[in-house]
Amino acid sequence: MMNIRKLLNYNDGYYMINREERNLAAIFYHILLTGNNLTQFINTIGSDFLITDNELGIYLEYAYIRDLWNNIKQGNDFKRKLILDLLQPSNRQELENLTIFDFNDYFGAKRALSSKNIVSPSNWSIANYDKNIPDNDDFLKVCKFKWCFNAKPDIVIHTSHNTAICIEAKFESIEGIYPSKSIEKTIFNRRKISNIGQLSIQKHLMEEILGVKTEYIFLIQKKSSSHIYNGKHKIVLWKEAFANLEISDCPNFIKECIKRLDNAD
DNA sequence: CCGGTTGTATGCAATAGAGT
DNA sequence: ACTCTATTGCATACAACCGG
Known part of the structure; x- marks a missing residue:
């Protein structure tokens, strides 16, 4: 019986x-956690943050805000106040007085439209709330807020409770x-609002929403003008990230994998 | 009533193809 | 050569449904 590897003689x-x-991010994660590599990496990127051992945490697919929301023990009044405190909409008073159903509906949370629960802003829908929020400043504020609830930076190193290195790989x-989405792009064009970069949403998430002092790393294979750098992110190549780390105890496939990165650019 | 399944909706990585 | 859009695949969230 033939198979694709035989046919390709691979x-x-x-x-x-x-x-x-x-997969590469997972390998990097593993290496960061061995020996003295975390400190070495922090030195390589020139971070000022000191590691506080009992507060250190390294996370893949960092969904802190999603899980904070999921962990809320208080009821709907608390959730509504939390949203309004963070969002600070200009029509706060109006939103305070809506029923739970109407509050969810105002933000277009049609996929999770509930009369029982204030649903997570991750469920809000731009196409649905577009008609409810005519003012562009308020509209963009709601968009950025909603995006933060779904954003997941690839790797976040909490060097302490209040400081972190955020890596987009x-x-x-x-x-x-x-x-x-295309329907959302149409709305942004009509309102003449510029697109927002993934990295600047992450910055908003880390600093404004989570309140973590953060350094940003954009971890890529090769430098290219296609990237919309926002200046806040330090660009690091994968091969540079691995360069000073100790991998002699790693299995061969990891060494080979890292070796390949040298030829990437 | 509980718990699993289904349907809908979202984000993100990556690709192909069309346009500039 | 670069940019933009549409699409696929995977992961996740939540309401509604359904069977025991």
């Missing part, structure tokens, strides 16, 4: 051609932009 390990960004793709 006899190397998968690690020789793997291009999966999450790319293998071949470029920085994402908001809005993403």
